Amino acid sequence: MAKQYDVLFRLLLLGDSGVGKTCMLRRFTEGEFDPSHISTIGVDFKMKTIEIDGLKVRVQIWDTAGQERYQTITKQYYRRAQGIIFVYDITNMPSFQHIAKWASDVDEYAPDDVQTILVGNKADEEFSRQVTKDQGKKLAETYGMEFFESSASTSNNISESFIRVTELVLQAQKRDVNDLLGSLDNYLDRAVLQEEKGSPDNHAPRTCAC
Numbered sequence: 001m002a003k004q005y006d007v008l009f010r011l012l013l014l015g016d017s018g019v020g021k022t023c024m025l026r027r028f029t030e031g032e033f034d035p036s037h038i039s040t041i042g043v044d045f046k047m048k049t050i051e052i053d054g055l056k057v058r059v060q061i062w063d064t065a066g067q068e069r070y071q072t073i074t075k076q077y078y079r080r081a082q083g084i085i086f087v088y089d090i091t092n093m094p095s096f097q098h099i100a101k102w103a104s105d106v107d108e109y110a111p112d113d114v115q116t117i118l119v120g121n122k123a124d125e126e127f128s129r130q131v132t133k134d135q136g137k138k139l140a141e142t143y144g145m146e147f148f149e150s151s152a153s154t155s156n157n158i159s160e161s162f163i164r165v166t167e168l169v170l171q172a173q174k175r176d177v178n179d180l181l182g183s184l185d186n187y188l189d190r191a192v193l194q195e196e197k198g199s200p201d202n203h204a205p206r207t208c209a210c
């Protein structure tokens with residue numbers, strides 16, 4: 001059967017337990033919201049195909065458990081991630097403060113070129129807000145990340161967040177390919193020059209010793 005997509009990217013959701021990672025993923029992949037909280041055990045994943053710049057991009061999104069006791073398992077998934085969404089809950093200040101710890105783990109275990117964004121979820125719960133939008137923006141700036149506030153409940157900014165991190169991964173891949181082609185061009189130019197220099201036509205005629 002013909003492949004149904006052009007590229008496959010691996011994304012990871014990271015953040016404290018209860019910030020809404022599973023709900024965000026379900027909202028994005030299935031368009032549904034379930035208000036019950038069943039903590040993820042270890043990791044789980046869902047797939048979705050989206051179209052960006054005419055390319056069919058298949059995203060494999062890994063939903064990690066926020067609970068400390070699963071960290072040894074979840075860290076094993078950082079290594080293969082190309083994009084990461086850091087999630088905190090705007091009604092839960094500690095979940096925002098812990099982003100620093102999640103980011104430092106990513107520094108340690110994920111590839112250097114991993115693309116990251118920051119998302120403050122549960123933006124529908126304005127009345128219980130503990131983290132201002134400005135605080136979120138500033139933290140994102142500190143890490144050089146783009147920032148969204150989302151709600152898995154109303155679906156506000158859910159697709160936008162997943163699509164944006166996928167776009168960033170795609171752009172990074174294109175840059176890598178262009179860099180590679182640039183190096184290959186340079187290499188070929190140098191090889192042609194060498195070849196021309198080494199060619200007998202370019203040497204002065206040798207005097208015969210005989």
Ligand SMILES: Nc1nc2c(ncn2[C@@H]2O[C@H](COP(=O)(O)OP(=O)(O)OP(=O)(O)O)[C@@H](O)[C@H]2O)c(=O)[nH]1
Nearest residue numbers: 017018019020021022023035037040066151152153
């Ligand atoms: N009001 C509101 N509640 C939300 C939202 N997203 C998630 N929740 C609720 O928050 C609770 C936790 O959501 P989960 O998606 O299970 O959280 P999680 O981050 O996956 O948690 P772990 O699997 O333990 O890491 C659930 O009761 C959800 O209904 C949201 O955008 N708005």
